[in-house]
Amino acid sequence: MEEEQISLGTKEQKRATVLNQVLAGGLRLAEAAALLALSPRQLKRLKSRYRQRGPAALWHGNRGRVPWQAVPPEQQDRIRTLAQGRYLGFNHQHLTEMLQEHEQLRFHRTTVRRILLAAGLRTPRVRRPPHHRSRRDRMSREGMLLQADGSRHRWLGPQGPFWTLVGAIDDATGTVPAAQFREQEDAQGYLQVLQQVVRTKGIPLGL
Template identity: 40%
Template sequence: MGDKVTLSQRRLRQWHLLKMVLERRMTLTEASERMEVSYRHAKRLKHVVARDGPRGLIHGNTGRRPANAIALELRQKIVALSRTEYALFNDTHFTEKLFSVEGIRIGRETARRIRREAGILPKRRRRPARHRSRRVRRPQEGMMVLWDGSVHQWFGEDHRPCCLVAAIDDATSRCLAARFFPFESSQAYLWVLRQMLREYGIPLSIYQDRHSALKRNDPHWSLEEQLRGRQDPTQVGWALQELSIEPIYALSPQAKGRIERLFGTLQDRLIAELQRAGITDRERANLFLEGFLEAHNRQFSRTAEKPHKAWRPLPRGMDIDRVCSFRYEATVGNDNTVRLGGITIDIPAGPCRASYAKARVQVRQFLDGSWRIYYRGQQIAQHEATQLREPLRAMRRSKSRAKAASPYSWVYAASAPLR
């Protein structure tokens, strides 16, 4: 027991990269870029890990509150002022007004950091537009994955369009996972992520667009989000955060050129193969994809610049199905039930707790439609599978609309028209 070291996902990622450096499978410069630290700091971490192992990554001040930390109430007040009375003020002007009008004395850099962490962007971009150039491939497999969805008439012009969601490795252009879905959705990306984790492991980063399943683009803030100063991520974003996968957002379609070229190839070759096989439905097409992708990868994938792979192994005991699921926070009712998405889940009495009434629990709906309820990390209840729908957060918001509006007007359904 004394030899065990508990590390966060971020520290585990650093340990994985530094171990590759010590084994001479990666240069220290590349590791510092992946860890987003300076070369000097990466060099210090390397020496500490070589001497103390993973225990050396645990900082001595871990768990201690900094002496100069700004109080949470003051931080929340600064964020609230930034969003209301001083919404149009730049960082310097805002800092001056905090001191002269509000009596709050903080540095400009502190104010800037608080505003950026709260998602408040600068008034204008000061840097000139950068020259666009071809992005160099990552040197090792597993360093970066690109994924996207392509809505197309995959089964011919006489059939309804559907969406093919696929993921490729940036270093090799190998198609890691692909599947047909009715539309581009959180369920689709979670399925592809789960398949990729099972087959290969955890990538260091994922390059993606700003689809609503991947990035919050709405202006709606809950009270908890306003107090924290930041929005919760999407369902896919929660999974990436739990796995410590860095999301990289493309600013233009051209930035995703490699996976766009994959879809161009598939829209040519795959459609012809499906028509030749007489396949006109998603179920049979998904079975056909397994063999098709093997042949596709043999023909179109390339060798990475460096032979050693950068995939991170799954931590021992990690439940992939739980990670790649829909998650919601809920409060248990006085009758020890949780009501969510039109269903009621009964919670039996726990071994050390007579009642869970008023407790905050986490509700998970797995990709097979089944439900699980967790309290402090332990499963306390389950429910049979129901229809899998897009995040229920949107359903709760739609209740505030007029009664004439559909209660699911913000939620994709299997019968919803594709756009």
């Protein structure tokens, strides 16, 4: 039997790299979730799927998605009924997760959303009280995450010209592995800084 060929995009390749480190014990779940901009709950589910299916678990949901009109009418009715009953008040993303995990209705979020919108059922808007953002803990090891920034200033004195200092800061240590002055902040400057980091420190896990 011919094996299925799976082609991963850049985002999916990054997820695979991070998940491999999690499974090997090199990264904590909280660190991996921060690197992938996922909640711990989302990362646990992704990790479980990746452990079972390998790279196929990262295959983007748009590929092979079933058009909502092709979903059997009885399943569409059940989705609408559950959305107005057992899962009343759930947004489309959370509803889709519940349908997949507990109701054996394994459809993409966009498919569920379109079924509900066709019936006039929009995702509920929840007004949350304002809250202060808590400071994120730093990464535990050097090279896990780099923060890049540019600062425009008269670096040579009050009468000197403006220059932009473009640099990379290691999130774990607060050190600056690479920086350079530019006439203005631009993509070329950031690329050159990243090249310096790769040459001297290796490829960072996250940017």
